[in-house]
Amino acid sequence: MSQQIYNTLTRRKETFETIQSRLVTMYVCGPTVYDKAHVGHAMSALAFDVIRRYLEHGGYQVRHVMNYTDVDDKLIRRGRELDVNPIHLAERYIGEFEKHIADLGLLRATVYPRATEEIPRIIALIERLVAKGHAYAIEGDVYFRVKTDGDYGKLSGRRLEEMRAGARIAVDERKEDPVDFALWKAAKPGEPSWESPWGSGRPGWHIECSAMILRHLGERIDIHGGGNDLIFPHHENEIAQSESATGQPLARYWAHNGMMQLAGEKMSKSIGNLVTIEEFLARHEADVLRMMVLGSHYRSPLTFSDETVTQATSALERLRSALRPVTSASGGADAGKAENLERQIEASRKRFLAAMEDDFNTAGALGHLFDIVRVIHQACEQGLAADRITSAQDQLRLLMGVLGLHSERPAAAGDRSAAFIELLIDMRNELRGLKLWALADRIRDRLDDLGVLIEDAREGTTWRRR
RNA sequence: GGCGGCGUAGCCAAGUGGUUAAGGCGGAGGUCUGCAAAACCUCUACUCUCCGGUUCGAGUCCGGACGCCGCCUCCA
Incomplete structure (x- = not known):
């Protein structure tokens, strides 16, 4: 047998073959850092962490890139609400996410690019698209001209006519076509912005990933991953941009994880039904979440309860x-x-x-x-x-x-209770020797209340934390 | 409405068309133990939402019904 991987693009499992021998280039969409990350984000990161670990176990070297979207509409709105600079806000949540990566036992990606650090590459890519007629500028905005992309919709199985017909998108009259999407957005007063050939502005959402992949992994990559909620429009648009610019297929395999469900619904910031990673880790060890993710297939939804x-x-x-x-x-x-x-x-x-x-x-x-x-x-x-x-x-x-599981629970830092616990166990065993069962059992029960489990085996008494 | 997915025991969940439908959690009984705990053993789906079809044979393929979920708007 050889490695099989489900490809969203073909809706089939395929034999995994890398572009370069023994090297895997993998890009996984990371979070927009406008708020605390929840266990759904962790699920996605864990799923691809396991994929990476297994590929590495199989002898591949994995070049792994995960981005941080640190400038976008939500971040700007949030910054305004809290009266803080959105860039600083992003900085804070990136810091938190970096801590989660360590706490969750995730292998570190090779690079963690940020949108705000890729602006020159983003602008260059947009210029390339404009030069080839795939994009057009209007009043400081630049839009991708979807009709120039012959196979647009191939990832998500959509047809342009149907999308135009059932357009729920608020139609911007300036666009040539309602399905065209923004590559560059003209700056409004007070928003973070960068100079560009089209005036001051900031990148649209999808373009950052195309630019980052180009810079950090190349024109073609092996695996592109992310949550299945990104298939449309995000990944569809990434394909449109990248492939229109390079003339090459962007990714060989598109891998998407299922959504974390809470109370029968997708866990999401907009619905507000979420458990943050911080909350989870305050109560449970990281490997518990990993076990939950491992317990069902990565493409299936996962129930959190x-x-x-x-x-x-x-x-x-x-x-x-x-x-x-x-x-x-x-x-x-x-x-x-x-x-x-x-x-x-x-x-x-x-x-x-x-x-x-x-x-x-x-x-x-x-x-x-x-x-x-x-x-x-x-x-x-x-x-x-x-x-x-x-x-x-x-x-x-x-x-x-x-699978990334640890063989034992990490010891709590600075915990010096072990010696005292063992002292109590020694005392208890003396009581047991005198057949003073009631007292011995009380020690066991009280320790149990404190989260210490006593087990008497023939070879002696052992203990562990619950 | 369009696209995609799912429906397997009390719960979670795997399952290449073909001997007795993995595994975990929970539950019941037993062994061990001073009693427990842990571990071990036995039991816990004659059946895979339902109805048709293909086939010598279907949880697995096809069609339909019902139910649930995701995307189509920002989302891992």
């Missing part, structure tokens, strides 16, 4: 349960059982890889990881030699790492 969060938390705990230090020291089990363990793990590992090769089927892949979890526990029950179990655990840890 108390119950799905709890389920993901428990599932993560289950995965990690197989990685606890091996305490059994018997080692008396026969070699046949050890071989059996290795065989089962190898079979699961192959199924895991096959699932991932099939359009990054993380939910299927996770299922095979849980099979490994079970056989590790079985091996422990059977008293297999510790070194055989440890090597099985190494396999599991490695595959979890491919």
